[in-house]
Each structure stands twice: as C-alpha cells, then as structure tokens.
Amino acid sequence: MINPMLAALNQSRVTPIKSMMQMLKSAGNPQMMLQQMMSQNPQLQNVMQYVNANGGNAKEAFYKLAKEKGVNPNDILQMLK
Numbered sequence: 001m002i003n004p005m006l007a008a009l010n011q012s013r014v015t016p017i018k019s020m021m022q023m024l025k026s027a028g029n030p031q032m033m034l035q036q037m038m039s040q041n042p043q044l045q046n047v048m049q050y051v052n053a054n055g056g057n058a059k060e061a062f063y064k065l066a067k068e069k070g071v072n073p074n075d076i077l078q079m080l081k
Contacts, residue, residue, distance in 0.1 A: 014079050014080060017080060018080060020037070021080065050065070
C-alpha cells in the first residue's frame with residue numbers, strides 16, 4: 001500500500017521543487033536568493049518557520065516531519081533526484 005503523502009507528490013508537484021532546487025544551486029548567493037523567494041511566497045515562509053522552530057537545521061526538520069507523517073524520507077529524496 002502506497003503512503004498517501006507519497007501519492008500526493010506527483011510529477012506536477014515535484015517538477016517545480018526540482019526547478020527551485022536547481023535555481024538555488026546555480027545562484028551566486030543562494031541564501032540571499034532564498035530570502036527573496038520567501039518574501040514573495042508565504043509557503044516558503046511557513047517552511048522556514050517550521051525549520052527554525054525545530055532547531056534551524058533544514059535536514060533534521062525534514063527527517064523529523066517525514067517521521068511524524070509516517071513517510072520514508074528517502075522515498076521523497078529519490079523523487080527529487
């Protein structure tokens with residue numbers, strides 16, 4: 001049985017995430033670019049608030065949230081490759 005969280009991550013939702021990741025990787029100053037993106041996108045603001053509320057480490061916050069939702073984080077990471 002497929003996890004409903006993974007089922008919701010179809011290609012139409014994964015593609016924009018991949019594009020954003022590529023844009024950040026190619027930016028001269030990814031931190032500044034992320035700040036600009038957050039000022040324009042409330043969803044990113046929510047993500048950063050969650051990360052900051054959970055120790056400020058995005059990787060650890062991601063793994064914690066995946067565990068809370070019962071999702072294998074490696075499945076999500078594989079989709080983003």
